[in-house]
Amino acid sequence: MTSLLRALSPSLRNISITPYKSILGLSRQGQIRLNSNKPVREVEATELPQSIKANLYSSKYTHSNTTERVPDSGHPLPINVEANYYAPLRVEVPTHADHVGTLTLRGHESETLDFYMDFLLRACYYLKMPIIGPRFLKKKRELWTVTRAHFVHSKSKQNFERITLGRQLKIMNTNPEVVQLFFGLARRYAPAGVSIRADLFDFEHLGVGKRMTDIKLSTDRTDVQEPKYEHFGTDKNADVAQRVRELLEDPVFKKHLKKEE
Amino acid sequence: MVLRELPLSAIKPRAPLLKLKTLIMRDHVKRHNFADQEVTTRALKYIARNTELPMRARMEAQLQLVSMPNYTRFTQVKxxxxxxxxxxxxxxxxxxxxxxxxxxxxxxxxxxxxxxxx
Known part of the structure; x- marks a missing residue:
């Protein structure tokens, strides 16, 4: 969670890092609020090496004009910390936009999903990605009815269910490298109990079909032997073909082949 | 030396998480045998079902399939x-x-x- 906070805003390093529950409280869907009353440890600029100091934002960008002050120190809140009080900001989506990627979250708890989606929406804003969503996916409900006792014919039953919820984010008009960076971020900071599916779409110029014929497919068996192709096709794969060739060259089979010819 | 001084109840091991039962082990063996012979089985089935090959070769493949051990069949796995x-x-x-x-x-x-x- 501390790394999440750091990713959320670079200015947060000025605040003492405390466990998640004391700093952030989830009040409503899509809203994070600061609840911290902990003392703040200030980092003086002289402590930092020159290379970092050169890359720091000026206070014009990191400090808001809010009347709210960081407790004890009296400094105004950094603007991206204050942004956590509000719903995530968004980049405007143009009327005609290209759909370049989709991120799908799945899990069993809505709180976890909503909290993580909130984090991702903020990340999208800082990466300047126009997005549509999050769309609520249809929930999948699985039901099981079992007997309470281990005896087969016992009459009393008990019901169990597992509900899988989903949230989907459509990413528009973004460079594929940035989308992949975003997917990497989403995967890295994923909390427990959230599964992520990332779809990246690629666009080609017209006439791809003609160019496809020029691509020479490799006939080398080492390509097919990679683990991801191991179970591709149950009946006919490279291993089976090789074994058939070996068997037919075996004298037991070869004599039959010769006689017929 | 230290172990001898301890009372017997202290050395008593906890119940194992996985109860290894005979049937589980047997099923495990079947799965392994099937996986080992899978390529050969599929190759023989391919030969036996290929109508372009001579009948005698196909019959030979069928005979070899039948003579394979029972535990190499996937129908045995449960x-x-x-x-x-x-x-x-x-x-x-x-x-x-x-x-x-x-x-x-x-x-x-x-x-x-x-x-x-x-």
């Missing part, structure tokens, strides 16, 4: 409860029998599974 070894009433999603599914669900060991009422 899904069993991984905790109790039961062969009936096993949920594929959890690989547990219905009763252990209930106990594990009530303990909260199965993610997302809750008591349902409607």
């Amino acid at each position: 899904n069993r409860c991984i905790l109790s070894g039961k062969g009936k009433g096993v949920f594929r999603d959890f690989r547990l029998c219905r009763f252990l599914f209930r106990t594990e669900a009530l303990k909260g060991n199965l993610p997302g599974v809750k008591r349902a009422s409607w």
